[in-house]
Amino acid sequence: MILDELTRCIRDLNRDGHSPATSTNYSCRDSSGKIWITRSGIDKSLIESNDFIEISAEGRALPPFESMTPSAETGIHCALYELFPDTGVILHSHDVSAVVQSVGVGSICFEGYELQKAFLGVTSHEGKIAIPVVPNSQDMSVIHSALLERKGELLYGVFMIEKHGYYAWGRSVFEAKRLLEAFAYLCRAERLLNS
Amino acid sequence: MILDELTRCIRDLNRDGHSPATSTNYSCRDSSGKIWITRSGIDKSLIESNDFIEISAEGRALPPFESMTPSAETGIHCALYELFPDTGVILHSHDVSAVVQSVGVGSICFEGYELQKAFLGVTSHEGKIAIPVVPNSQDMSVIHSALLERKGELLYGVFMIEKHGYYAWGRSVFEAKRLLEAFAYLCRAERLLNS
Amino acid sequence: MILDELTRCIRDLNRDGHSPATSTNYSCRDSSGKIWITRSGIDKSLIESNDFIEISAEGRALPPFESMTPSAETGIHCALYELFPDTGVILHSHDVSAVVQSVGVGSICFEGYELQKAFLGVTSHEGKIAIPVVPNSQDMSVIHSALLERKGELLYGVFMIEKHGYYAWGRSVFEAKRLLEAFAYLCRAERLLNS
Amino acid sequence: MILDELTRCIRDLNRDGHSPATSTNYSCRDSSGKIWITRSGIDKSLIESNDFIEISAEGRALPPFESMTPSAETGIHCALYELFPDTGVILHSHDVSAVVQSVGVGSICFEGYELQKAFLGVTSHEGKIAIPVVPNSQDMSVIHSALLERKGELLYGVFMIEKHGYYAWGRSVFEAKRLLEAFAYLCRAERLLNS
Numbered sequence: 001m002i003l004d005e006l007t008r009c010i011r012d013l014n015r016d017g018h019s020p021a022t023s024t025n026y027s028c029r030d031s032s033g034k035i036w037i038t039r040s041g042i043d044k045s046l047i048e049s050n051d052f053i054e055i056s057a058e059g060r061a062l063p064p065f066e067s068m069t070p071s072a073e074t075g076i077h078c079a080l081y082e083l084f085p086d087t088g089v090i091l092h093s094h095d096v097s098a099v100v101q102s103v104g105v106g107s108i109c110f111e112g113y114e115l116q117k118a119f120l121g122v123t124s125h126e127g128k129i130a131i132p133v134v135p136n137s138q139d140m141s142v143i144h145s146a147l148l149e150r151k152g153e154l155l156y157g158v159f160m161i162e163k164h165g166y167y168a169w170g171r172s173v174f175e176a177k178r179l180l181e182a183f184a185y186l187c188r189a190e191r192l193l194n195s
Numbered sequence: 196m197i198l199d200e201l202t203r204c205i206r207d208l209n210r211d212g213h214s215p216a217t218s219t220n221y222s223c224r225d226s227s228g229k230i231w232i233t234r235s236g237i238d239k240s241l242i243e244s245n246d247f248i249e250i251s252a253e254g255r256a257l258p259p260f261e262s263m264t265p266s267a268e269t270g271i272h273c274a275l276y277e278l279f280p281d282t283g284v285i286l287h288s289h290d291v292s293a294v295v296q297s298v299g300v301g302s303i304c305f306e307g308y309e310l311q312k313a314f315l316g317v318t319s320h321e322g323k324i325a326i327p328v329v330p331n332s333q334d335m336s337v338i339h340s341a342l343l344e345r346k347g348e349l350l351y352g353v354f355m356i357e358k359h360g361y362y363a364w365g366r367s368v369f370e371a372k373r374l375l376e377a378f379a380y381l382c383r384a385e386r387l388l389n390s
Numbered sequence: 391m392i393l394d395e396l397t398r399c400i401r402d403l404n405r406d407g408h409s410p411a412t413s414t415n416y417s418c419r420d421s422s423g424k425i426w427i428t429r430s431g432i433d434k435s436l437i438e439s440n441d442f443i444e445i446s447a448e449g450r451a452l453p454p455f456e457s458m459t460p461s462a463e464t465g466i467h468c469a470l471y472e473l474f475p476d477t478g479v480i481l482h483s484h485d486v487s488a489v490v491q492s493v494g495v496g497s498i499c500f501e502g503y504e505l506q507k508a509f510l511g512v513t514s515h516e517g518k519i520a521i522p523v524v525p526n527s528q529d530m531s532v533i534h535s536a537l538l539e540r541k542g543e544l545l546y547g548v549f550m551i552e553k554h555g556y557y558a559w560g561r562s563v564f565e566a567k568r569l570l571e572a573f574a575y576l577c578r579a580e581r582l583l584n585s
Numbered sequence: 586m587i588l589d590e591l592t593r594c595i596r597d598l599n600r601d602g603h604s605p606a607t608s609t610n611y612s613c614r615d616s617s618g619k620i621w622i623t624r625s626g627i628d629k630s631l632i633e634s635n636d637f638i639e640i641s642a643e644g645r646a647l648p649p650f651e652s653m654t655p656s657a658e659t660g661i662h663c664a665l666y667e668l669f670p671d672t673g674v675i676l677h678s679h680d681v682s683a684v685v686q687s688v689g690v691g692s693i694c695f696e697g698y699e700l701q702k703a704f705l706g707v708t709s710h711e712g713k714i715a716i717p718v719v720p721n722s723q724d725m726s727v728i729h730s731a732l733l734e735r736k737g738e739l740l741y742g743v744f745m746i747e748k749h750g751y752y753a754w755g756r757s758v759f760e761a762k763r764l765l766e767a768f769a770y771l772c773r774a775e776r777l778l779n780s
Contacts, residue, residue, distance in 0.1 A: 113294070192386060505605065
């Protein structure tokens, strides 16, 4: 059931430009603790709920999916489930405004927007929030290490990989999608304000 | 019936980017004088007509909805219904162009656009119109006071909250949506002209 | 049948942002010579084929539509049908890029784009084309006079009214829509190139 | 069956702005080696799978389609099928960001984006890729010659015609669409970064 809800969400995110060129990957941990992740090489405009495969907490494809390839970034999903035990859903986005805002910075900051309240634990537009940006790498263990080093900055449920994209996670599809949309929106606003 | 019409309108506005991240809230006053407002925490791409709850003129959830939470900004809706007794529908938008145009200004002004005629009482593109921008606050009574102080500037059926979003209201879904779309469009035009 | 085709076209144009805030108006001349135009005050996302009314060549609503109001800009449609007897369909757009490009200019020019070939009589990307921009007026006879004065520049099937929008006309829905989309696209390209 | 899949893809690309004003053309080579190409003058929002006609390897319409006109750019499709024997699908786009990025350059370059991995043979975001831009011409043989001259730069499955649009090709709809979307996305990112 959560796979159906997540599938619908992924199609909507595709339509809004978050997953160009078959990029991005998505996962959920269902009520029985099983972790499901999108298999590699799906056009997200066509994703079906049977395009998910079950993986172990370490990211290995479990039977009957041993012959299939989980998404290349499975290690990031596993790391987030381990770091944040409440997490039920992890979304990914290549939103172009976010990617453009990430170039050459260690964090992307927002100040004074009402929409900052979409982030976990933020109850006012006042103040500033900073989303960590880590360097891109094809070696997932490098990104994993960067996440561990900056764990204290992961409190908002979003982190960005430079010139790559970002992850948003939450207890439910609803919560993770809210974070994903909020971050894209705020990056767009910052881009417009500074162009 | 008006709830069905409003529900459809909200889904369309969501698709056009007016309600990212579960933000925004909507209400109507039906033919019998009852006020209905969206309950808190709905993904607007999925809203159904039974996601509205009835509230009193003061904003309290009425039976059988006492256990549900009306949108945080219910007080703004109630103030508008009181100030403008003709009002049947109130829409809200977080349109990113409007938010960007609102930064650091007391009004957002337009001059010479044909689309200004979409606003209440405007019959020519000639002349200038100014939409009031009030500072954001988490205390609804502060926004309420700002509205009362600037009541004379509310003649166009739109007001903006800085770095937050705007409200548009009218006698019908048709009228309120017209104002909402006109304001977003004109903000986009101004942004393009000045970038 | 042409009303059904035109209705579908109008909904698609609405989705693409050409008719914000209930603005814009559309007409066709059917195979028997009857002219049909959208009635005033329709949300174009909801238009139905019975939202057209028949008008005379001079723009008066014909029976049984005498009690209904044709679009305010009916006079422009009538002028175009008279000036260009081949015309079967007239479309209107408030596209924001076109509106922004029209400010303070007498023509909008394009040079060297392949898409210029979408315009009537253009067979190469080489060379330059100029679309006339006339000042806006609430008096349709002023716009009518401007059209007559610049008749020689109307060869491409498109003309623009400053800070208002543009008209595109052709023998069929297909042809008029091609012109409408080409002009919006080229204005967007010019805006991007010069920002 | 591949015609159905390609038809759906073309409608999606139209919705995303890749084929304004009836422009662009598409083809595939089916499992029996037959080449199918869109006939001229189709509004791509309405394309059906029977809007394709069979052509010879030299681009002539084959029976029973002799009376129909293949797209003007059929010669480019034929050249690509000859140059790259693996090719099963060829897509075309007039994406406005790509067109704007093509002005006055011999190549469009990207560096350090994760999405570069969408291109054939690219396995890391590190490094730089260059997509060739050839001058536009109404004479297909001129474009054909330019392709032959720059054959070594066609390794990514994409080439651009200046101020016109680009072609993306691959073994399947899936692969060609991935290249098409990746190139548009990267052009948009570059435009945002440099505006």
